[in-house]
Amino acid sequence: MKAMFVVVALLLALPVPAQAGNSNRQHADGASAKTAEGPYKELAWDELVPKDWDPSRRFRKLDLGSMKDGDERAMKMLEIMKEEWDSAPINASLDGRKVKIPGFVVPIEEQGRAVTEFLLVPYFGACIHVPPPPANQIIHVVSAKPIKNLKVMDTVWVLGELRAARYSSQTPMGLGAAGYRINSVQVTAYKEPAMVTITPLR
């Protein structure tokens, strides 16, 4: 029973980033920012996952009901599903699209007191408390101009052209990994739609 509960919980938990995306989607329809370089269309985090991708596809035939409690096969399936989620593929059709996407900042390169490179992740605490987001839920943002007063877990809008980049690496699961990258043209503080303002503390 316990194992099954875990599996069900996991299945429910899988679209976590999708939820984050949903809250923004109501604005996604008409919202497109006009800048000097043309319109940037708002992108939801779940769009970064290819539509046909299904981590449980390999286990369709597996009947959880026929297993006994603490079944090793159930645990094995959980492991494999986690691994699949870890090495989730990217949505190559997004390559080259001009996007506007909100997220949390994890700085990786600083110059003086300004951030030049950071990782954008969809949910708070992504880097510290829970298993990390998979590769297709992390965007490597490179800003040509150093951004001042940006620190860990600030919420921002990033505008720029999305690049679906492949790099030659074998993960322990034997799958090629890939990731997204944006050369940002604009990074602004994210404001919660529901009148609650979240601005950087400094």
Add this chain to the structure above:
Amino acid sequence: MPYLPVLAVKSAWNRRFTLSLVVVSIALSTVLLLGVDRARTSARESFSQTVSGTDLIVGARTGAIQLLLYSVFHLGDATNNVGWKSFQVIASHPDVAWAIPISLGDSHRGFPVLGTTPDYFEHFRYGAKQALAFAQGHRFEGIFEAVVGANVALKLGYRIGDRIILSHGTSGVSLVSHADKPFTIVGILAETGTPVDRTVHVGLTAIEAIHLDWNGGAPIPGVSIPEKYVTKFDLTPKTITAAFIGLKSRIAVFRMQRYVNEFKAEPLMAALPGVALDQLWEVMSVAEQSLLFTSAMVVAASLAGLVAVLLAGLGERRRELAILRSVGAGPWEILLLILGESVLVTLIACIAGLIALDIVTWLASPWIQSHYGLTLSTEPVSQNELVLLGAILCAAAIASAIPALKAYRQTLVDGLTPRI
């Protein structure tokens, strides 16, 4: 009314002794406020300059901030070591582009000794992804060869070919030394403005070699392995202090971090340098804020002194102001006269304070650089400092509104007929 500034200056000149004391007091408080701000900004800039291009720092399980402090800044001590085998497993992970092992714990006349591999000079980056450059010489190749940072060479007057002795432990005073195995300096690094300048770099095998005849932190009595025989022993490092990791893709950083944190063979941790630095600032910001607050209070106190002097001056300037009124000055002009005087005094004090601070910075920066590895910004005035100076001037103008208004009212009330 161009005569007004002239009058204000001339009148102030007549009371130059009292006012100059006020100028000194405001100038000193300006030095304090700007100095605190400058130290704060420089520390941040200098710290974030120190590590660049490194995706993860791997070490024994501790706090991210502590790992960063001891591995990058050589501040504090490591809690535990990392097994060489674990390092090799991590370094050969498919996501890893390069890995630099580092071994700390020895020193040379107060400067930390860093055991590493030649890869260090290849991959280590500082500032805006700048690579280490050699001012003279080359990387270490033999076992007993050392590469020193710019500051070490400058302070101790070292040149290529000099022989140095490492001491056990990280204190400046050496009680136990590795005198039997001296090192030859083969390279001097160009200045970086980071802790690298204060470091003596040797090979990991050298660290192993100088500790061959040591046991439990002391030389084994009666046992001494001569320099020429060290190669007879296995010089593969057993442990290292920490490792810097560069990844093929920065996207993989969280996955790699989890891989290290969940490493089965021994408890290890990986920290993202950028995140750890931000956490450090979070901790430091309380101290920073209170220091800034204290110095702002000192500025307020010296401005209160200015107001007190102006108020006291009103009594003795009663006749002066009355004469001005008699020759046609309006009450508004009297108000402007007092205000102008206080702004002038504060402006002079601010400029004097800024110059004093620049001189202090200029004089102290080599010393601070060599003692703390902290580079003070050398620009005469930063944007932030201009804002602070503007704030001091505004505060002075607002505070001196009290004596100015009093003078205004006074000249209206008793004008030309002061009751003595």
